[in-house]
Amino acid sequence: MKKVDDVISFLNSYIYYIGAFGLILIGLYIILVKRNLIKVIVGLGILDTGVNLFLISIGYITKGTAPIFSRPGLDSEHMVDPVPQALVLTAIVIGVAVLALALSLAIRLYQHYGTLNLRKIREQKW
């Protein structure tokens, strides 16, 4: 039974870090290895989501609540850190703007070269 308790306590402390770390690795793998341009952009989006999840999981305090004073005189002792949430709010919107611009460039590339395979585009000179 001690092994099960060990596993549960390890999971309790690190499960969110494992999730964010896994997403960052899979996103990097898609960007480095895959050949289709739109799949590379999908990988960029997954990498973005992983980094945002990591930033929010750093600001978490155990047994804390959301930083909103919905009733006056709420206990302000155990509130979660509000600064990473403000940063991630900005990062999500900038992520979608970058994806939209990248997709417009992909559409232009397809109209010019006729293919979206990165190997074939690199071989052509014009």
Added chain:
Amino acid sequence: MRKIVSIILLGIVASGISLSLAKIPFGVPKTKVGTHYINEGIKETGATNIVTSVVVSYRGFDTLGEVTVLFIAAIGLGAVLTASGREKMRKTEPASLVLYTGCRLLLPLILIFGIYVFIHGHLTPGGGFQGGAIIASGFLLIYLGCRERRINQKASKLIESLGGLAFVVIGLLGLVFGEYFLFNFLPKGTPNTLFSAGIIPVIYIAVGFKVGSELAGIIDNLIEES
């Protein structure tokens, strides 16, 4: 060859990240500036949603930078895609009557919900960016359901520019009436009511309209078939 080098690189990155992640404790308070914002937030800004007061009042200049980045992305997308050649017009069949009527019935409700979310940004979870995204998804429903309608491009560009201009003008008014850019010069009122927190609801209304019309304009530029 390329795959082997990529996997070796991924292994190095993975070991580096996991070694540093093991040293960060989870669930322990790490900074002191967060507790200062929580304890002094209502007194200094008047907003009960602490995340809103951090985004608009304490770090308002970063929000101005983000609104600029969104504007540049929308302009870049418009510039890249209007110079493209004509594509062949795809035949789309008209939508059925139930879909058409349902989408037209849902659009005002979605718009009212989006406006509610960004007007109450300083009291409940929400704010300008979330409300703007909800408004843009309402317009996306019109593009999917009623196939032949398009939004008025001149009106959307006008609302977008006016929203951005209102943000900068409010900041400059803060410079005129007080000591610094984005100074909170309206009265703070009592917390937990609608007309409180000074300039924060006014800025969020401008940002909400701007982001909503911008994302709807991005979708319109992408869908345009010749």
Added chain:
Amino acid sequence: MIFIVSFLVVLMLVGAAAASVFKDLISAVIAAALVSLVATILFYFLQAPDVAMAEAAIGAALTAAIFIIAIRRTKRYEE
């Protein structure tokens, strides 16, 4: 409680791996939208309701929509 979170994290990682393997690009986009949806639920568990609302509206709905519109103007299957 911890088992629900572990199950959701495993589901998210399986969805991300599926987005990398699928050859039909629309299926890959739907798997990426699944990753965004599970990230929304995890943001709610980490006591961040503003961020969960933003990720649900922007990540799950608008990102998938602009991807599918762009795929419609180019090819659908990866070579």
